[in-house]
Amino acid sequence: MIKILFVYNGIPRMGGIEAVMGNIYRTIDRKAFNIDFLFFGHEEEDDSELTKSVSGDSHVFYVPPLREGIWANHAAVEEILRRYQYDIIHTHMDASGAPVLRIAKKCGLAIRIAHSHSTDIVSLKAPKTLKGRIHKLYIEWQRSRITKYATHYVGCSLKAGEWLFGEQVCWQDDFIIFRNAIDAERYAFNPSVRADFRKRYGLEGKKVIGHVGHFSYVKNHPYLIDVFARIHKKDHDIELILIGSGEDMPKIEEQVRELGLSDHVRFLGDQTNVYEWLQCFDLFVMPSRFEGLSVVLVEAQAAGLPCLTSSSVTKESDISGLVEFMDISLDPDVWAQKILQMFKDSRPRVSPLDEIRRKGFDSKTNIKVLEQFYRKCLDDKKGA
Missing domain, CATH: 3.40.50.2000 (Glycogen Phosphorylase B;)
Structure with missing residues (x-):
């Protein structure tokens, strides 16, 4: 041993x-x-x-x-x-x-x-x-x-x-x-779980942006909220769900209140069933200031989610062709326009499990x- x-x-x-x-x-x-x-x-x-x-x-x-x-x-x-x-x-x-x-x-x-x-x-x-x-x-x-x-x-x-x-x-x-x-099979897209979660949490008919991460400097939540504020001006049927906790969470909650977004941004805290929440999302957004190789970005791809992340994140993170990269030095309006376009271009979800396995994830x-x-x-x- x-x-x-x-x-x-x-x-x-x-x-x-x-x-x-x-x-x-x-x-x-x-x-x-x-x-x-x-x-x-x-x-x-x-x-x-x-x-x-x-x-x-x-x-x-x-x-x-x-x-x-x-x-x-x-x-x-x-x-x-x-x-x-x-x-x-x-x-x-x-x-x-x-x-x-x-x-x-x-x-x-x-x-x-x-x-x-x-x-x-x-x-x-x-x-x-x-x-x-x-x-x-x-x-x-x-x-x-x-x-x-x-x-x-x-x-x-x-x-x-x-x-x-x-x-x-x-x-x-x-x-x-x-x-x-990751345990790729666990995160594979499941339409039944998606339907159950969206019904249970009042998200039927909504478009959902998801983010999972510790509320800290590296995850860049203030920028994400600024982006979402601009999205909300164009489409009131889009909701943002934030999973995680951390020292910056009170500041982000205050930012959301000041922008009048409290009815459209949900703070879920830490969740042990992230693999189920990923089924509920339509798009995964992660404007991190820097990352190694994000585990949750791999999980999101396993769930078949289109992903938008910052260009500071290593390109090795894109293991499925589902990830797009943008510079966080850009005005939040540019990110908002990109996200709205990604919703318009959405395709039926398919989990790329074979690709994940082939590439060693x-x-x-x-x-x-x-x-x-x-x-x-x-x-x-x-x-x-």
């Missing part, structure tokens, strides 16, 4: 990284691999679906978050690593994983994997405050150290790998691209890539 520790800088919520960790855990060969989880935070804060799914010989550990003291955090991480003697540590923390990997190296853990889930970090784009500028410097410093402590590397896309590790690493055998894969087949990589890492160690 190969013992692996996943480390995440926070408590799991409804987000892309959490979805990736959960998909790996659910689909990996549990007879050959055992995965434990280490989260930065407190157990009483954790009500996540990921943690609820952990069973068997797997464990979930919590250590004090960094805001409560770096030394307390590092000491707790070191104690767990020394006690449980893992074969592999796999950080899902982008640049902030460098200190954890340093501790793992200190503890003699030979296989140390850093995973890049993004193509940027918020503070690198928006250091508007002193705190933001300090955090930017911290992240840049950790990014420069990641290759000093990691032995192997994973990126959700080539662009994500190059951002965190540099181009040279991404041409080595120690690096792989591990797609943000189905978790049941994609997991083999990671299993082989883990075994290769250990074989490299034995041969060293």
